[in-house]
Amino acid sequence: MKWLSVRWLTVYAVVYMIFLYAPVILLPLFAFNTSTIIAFPLSGFTTEWFVGLWYTETLHTALGNSMIVGLTTAVLSTLLGAFAARASARFVFPGKTGIVGLIMLPLVLPEIIVAVALLVMLNQLGMPLSLWTVVGGHVLICTPFSIAILSSAYRGLDRELEEASFDLGESRWGTFRRVTLPLVLPGVISSLLITFTISLDEFIIAFFLTGTDVTLPVYIWSQLRFPAKLPSVMALGTLLLAVSVLLLIAAEALRRRSAARQGVDTTLAGV
Amino acid sequence: MAWRFDREAVQGLRLISPTFAYVLVMLAAPLLMVITFSFWTQDYLTIDMTPTLDNYREAWTKPIYQVLMWRSLKISLIVTAVTVILAFPIAYFLSFHVQKRKALWLFLITVPFWTSYLLRVFLWKVILGYNGVFNTTLMGLGFIEEPLTFILYNLNAVVITLAHAWAPFAILPIFVALEKIDRSLLEAATDLGDSPMRRFFRITLPLAMPGIVASTLIVLIPTVGDFITPRLVGGTDGLMISNMIQIQFGKANNAPLGAALAVSAMVVIGLISAAIFFGGKKLGGRVR
Numbered sequence: 001m002k003w004l005s006v007r008w009l010t011v012y013a014v015v016y017m018i019f020l021y022a023p024v025i026l027l028p029l030f031a032f033n034t035s036t037i038i039a040f041p042l043s044g045f046t047t048e049w050f051v052g053l054w055y056t057e058t059l060h061t062a063l064g065n066s067m068i069v070g071l072t073t074a075v076l077s078t079l080l081g082a083f084a085a086r087a088s089a090r091f092v093f094p095g096k097t098g099i100v101g102l103i104m105l106p107l108v109l110p111e112i113i114v115a116v117a118l119l120v121m122l123n124q125l126g127m128p129l130s131l132w133t134v135v136g137g138h139v140l141i142c143t144p145f146s147i148a149i150l151s152s153a154y155r156g157l158d159r160e161l162e163e164a165s166f167d168l169g170e171s172r173w174g175t176f177r178r179v180t181l182p183l184v185l186p187g188v189i190s191s192l193l194i195t196f197t198i199s200l201d202e203f204i205i206a207f208f209l210t211g212t213d214v215t216l217p218v219y220i221w222s223q224l225r226f227p228a229k230l231p232s233v234m235a236l237g238t239l240l241l242a243v244s245v246l247l248l249i250a251a252e253a254l255r256r257r258s259a260a261r262q263g264v265d266t267t268l269a270g271v
Numbered sequence: 272m273a274w275r276f277d278r279e280a281v282q283g284l285r286l287i288s289p290t291f292a293y294v295l296v297m298l299a300a301p302l303l304m305v306i307t308f309s310f311w312t313q314d315y316l317t318i319d320m321t322p323t324l325d326n327y328r329e330a331w332t333k334p335i336y337q338v339l340m341w342r343s344l345k346i347s348l349i350v351t352a353v354t355v356i357l358a359f360p361i362a363y364f365l366s367f368h369v370q371k372r373k374a375l376w377l378f379l380i381t382v383p384f385w386t387s388y389l390l391r392v393f394l395w396k397v398i399l400g401y402n403g404v405f406n407t408t409l410m411g412l413g414f415i416e417e418p419l420t421f422i423l424y425n426l427n428a429v430v431i432t433l434a435h436a437w438a439p440f441a442i443l444p445i446f447v448a449l450e451k452i453d454r455s456l457l458e459a460a461t462d463l464g465d466s467p468m469r470r471f472f473r474i475t476l477p478l479a480m481p482g483i484v485a486s487t488l489i490v491l492i493p494t495v496g497d498f499i500t501p502r503l504v505g506g507t508d509g510l511m512i513s514n515m516i517q518i519q520f521g522k523a524n525n526a527p528l529g530a531a532l533a534v535s536a537m538v539v540i541g542l543i544s545a546a547i548f549f550g551g552k553k554l555g556g557r558v559r
Contacts, residue, residue, distance in 0.1 A: 143294075
């Protein structure tokens with residue numbers, strides 16, 4: 001069992017991390033490189049590609065569209081996720097496994113199937129493609145993620161706290177606002193951030209369901225065809241990565257705070 | 272008690288109903304529609320609603336679709352095997368050898384996943400290309416004289432890129448399964464004289480099996496549906512069935528045939544997934 005020894009595993013872990021980070025490290029390298037050709041050796045340092053982004057109208061439109069789609073998706077999928085997570089964590093009801101299974105299905109369904117199915121339905125109903133059809137698809141695939149995050153928040157919720165609140169004369173709404181919500185709020189915010197991040201980067205569904213208004217990934221896809229545009233795409237990607245990582249750190253910190261508040265093990269909850 | 276259960280059931284159902292309704296309208300209905308659609312035919316813009324098996328006949332007998340279907344299956348299975356086998360030692364390392372910074376390691380593993388997917392695929396092209404980072408590094412170090420050409424625009428590139436894209440999804444379920452293993456079982460085995468090898472194959476591996484099966488399915492199913500990676504780094508020999516589905520819905524303007532291809536791919540992958548799921552259940556889960 002030499003290959004399971006600490007030393008070999010550590011070496012392996014380091015090599016694996018290099019593999020994982022290889023493309024990620026190249027992104028900022030080429031974003032700050034003066035040459036328009038994406039290849040080594042690097043020719044010099046520049047920030048012109050980032051400055052260029054500031055003056056690209058089409059990019060701003062795409063960014064605006066992605067914001068609309070991302071924010072709407074985050075709110076809707078977190079709302080739908082909260083209902084489902086609460087129901088499955090708190091109540092026993094007939095058909096639960098089947099219903100929850102169907103809701104979680106998009107997690108294992110190839111995205112192209114979801115996209116194509118929605119496209120066929122919209123065409124049959126004669127509904128035009130727009131940002132809202134993209135939102136419709138994104139909510140579908142983001143809700144399972146929201147449920148996974150919120151389930152751990154609800155499972156840690158002590159039922160007796162709510163019962164105590166009722167016994168002390170608090171109304172249903174008052175209990176929700178003053179007991180339940182504060183306890184699950186970090187989970188809710190974490191879910192909003194994660195679903196927003198997923199929507200921001202989602203391409204396949206947006207590619208099939210977008211009309212004339214493109215989202216950011218669809219815009220990036222169109223730019224990949226033009227070699228001269230590549231450095232600015234690298235700059236854009238670098239910014240997107242920075243934003244995503246910041247959002248994730250925030251989401252993770254909140255999730256842990258919520259878990260710690262409820263005394264749940266922080267390393268495993270939500271995975 | 273019965274009354275209490277009834278009230279609880281009603282409350283639970285009422286609470287989950289908005290989400291359930293959404294999924295019925297936006298997932299179940301479209302899936303049923305795509306299945307129905309696959310039995311229809313299309314002539315330019317008009318849809319003929321007479322039920323027919325023609326699309327399926329074409330999807331299953333025409334050489335081009337057969338080739339693509341087989342290749343997709345092959346690529347997806349290879350990708351899954353490579354990804355899960357590469358992921359296992361990392362998950363094992365995290366679970367058994369990292370003491371304090373587990374959360375940090377998990378976070379670091381997921382960060383690359385949040386780089387725009389399109390750009391990650393594109394950057395693999397930059398790494399693996401003829402004048403790419405990989406070739407220039409190897410030549411610079413004097414390992415090779417000529418750039419390697421077998422790494423881009425073929426199956427290898429697709430496998431590498433997808434193994435990279437799905438890494439966190441493969442690592443996490445295995446890690447969770449390994450974390451759940453009661454360490455006293457391993458101590459007991461050592462005390463009773465089991466060698467590390469025996470201990471690994473008779474305790475750790477069977478108990479990690481649910482995680483391995485989960486990560487296998489999480490990687491296998493979506494990779495069949497990917498068309499970006501094959502399109503960007505696959506070359507002509509790396510194109511997969513999803514590329515054809517996309518073409519049928521786009522340029523070829525034959526949505527019913529595209530639907531039939533999509534349904535066929537889904538059925539095939541569903542059957543394979545079921546086989547893996549039940550096979551895994553048989554293999555693992557308890558200590559022998």
